[in-house]
């Protein structure tokens with residue numbers, strides 16, 4: 001019992017790191033994704049293609065590889081120092097998820113019919129008014145389902161941080177197996193399940209909130 | 216000079232010349248019906264009037280004021296275009312209501328946004344006055360301008376509310392004021408769209424086949440609303456496939472085929488005694504469609 005409590009707390013500490021990566025990624029990747037989405041829809045062709053190629057590279061390579069590049073790259077290529085491990089992981093996650101989010105945003109924005117913009121235009125609205133007053137909420141409604149998928153994937157992707165020895169929950173559990181203790185590894189599932197369960201409820205609530213209209 | 220003057224509108228998309236020199240004029244309070252076969256350029260013409268497309272050639276004036284002249288060759292700023300657009304309203308074939316807002320908000324939104332912008336302007340003006348006043352004065356002026364702004368805001372809000380209610384009544388949807396667009400029939404949605412387009416009191420209201428997306432049994436209620444507007448002296452340009460409606464409501468009729476005006480005149484002239492062979496063929500065809 002004593003052991004169970006101790007290990008639970010130890011795992012909880014790792015889970016804190018997991019949550020830290022999760023929260024920081026959302027905090028930065030959600031707005032950065034929007035910037036990338038606008039870039040990929042820009043009428044300025046060079047910008048559009050640079051963003052598109054960037055998104056292609058990030059979505060086309062494993063996140064694990066990206067973490068390694070961010071952590072070791074600056075030191076190996078330019079002889080700079082290493083980033084703090086957690087910071088390197090967060091930077092890699094932010095870049096990676098911003099690219100995925102940008103595609104979701106883009107899909108959402110492009111799914112809004114031209115007629116909505118034109119209706120706003122003929123009523124004398126400014127571009128900003130059309131975006132914020134007319135289009136945005138419709139986009140949000142459209143992207144909540146794919147976003148919730150992506151965000152739930154993020155919860156589990158945090159375990160990749162282990163690759164550069166960040167002490168997240170799975171890393172801690174894995175270290176126990178080296179001492180011959182297997183069960184903590186499977187026990188981590190409980191933490192993930194609870195977290196994902198809470199998120200699922202949250203997104204369900206949000207979807208319901210936006211159910212008062214149809215697009 | 217007539218109230219609305221369109222001269223020599225030309226518009227091409229790539230190699231496809233869609234408008235090949237369209238000129239017409241319309242007096243205040245008149246209703247113009249535009250008929251013509253598919254792809255003839257009717258929608259493009261309305262879009263040019265509403266500054267959704269820019270004609271390659273031609274001029275446009277309303278009430279003697281030149282709103283557009285292709286020969287000027289200068290690009291207007293967004294703000295200028297918004298200003299010019301307000302002379303026109305447009306009712307779309309597909310309604311294009313804002314789905315997240317109630318009927319009431321759909322109609323009131325544009326007015327609210329314009330009022331907000333006007334208030335912000337006023338606020339800046341008042342602040343400028345405060346800035347040049349001396350210290351003792353300044354305090355008094357600040358309090359005063361706050362009162363003025365509150366008063367203005369309330370007055371505007373009341374005016375918008377009154378106008379919106381009036382428009383709701385005019386299209387017969389007062390009891391649907393708190394419904395969302397998806398809860399309405401197509402005919403009701405289109406009536407909301409008409410009220411929304413009227414909210415900013417455009418000089419000229421354009422309709423692009425307002426009943427084409429509707430089930431036949433719902434077209435009547437929309438046409439009735441448009442007829443009602445005629446008696447209140449609105450100037451309107453209506454693109455329509457409803458020949459009976461065009462005949463009974465329009466003061467003048469344009470028949471457009473392949474980007475040119477084939478025929479124009481009073482409904483009697485166009486429908487009973489068409490000069491051009493194309494018009495005759497078109498009218499015969501639309502009669503057949505009705506009885507098919």
Ligand SMILES: Nc1ncnc2c1ncn2[C@@H]1O[C@H](COP(=O)(O)OP(=O)(O)OP(=O)(O)O)[C@@H](O)[C@H]1O
Pocket residue numbers: 228231233251252253254255256257258259260
């Ligand atoms: N944005 C655009 N880009 C390219 N071609 C266009 C565009 N808009 C319209 N066209 C072309 O212009 C022509 C006229 O179109 P328009 O929609 O004005 O016709 P219409 O008279 O309204 O037809 P309908 O009765 O079917 O509504 C068509 O050949 C159409 O394909």
Ligand SMILES: [Mg+2]
Pocket residue numbers: 257258259423424
């Ligand atoms: Mg059309």
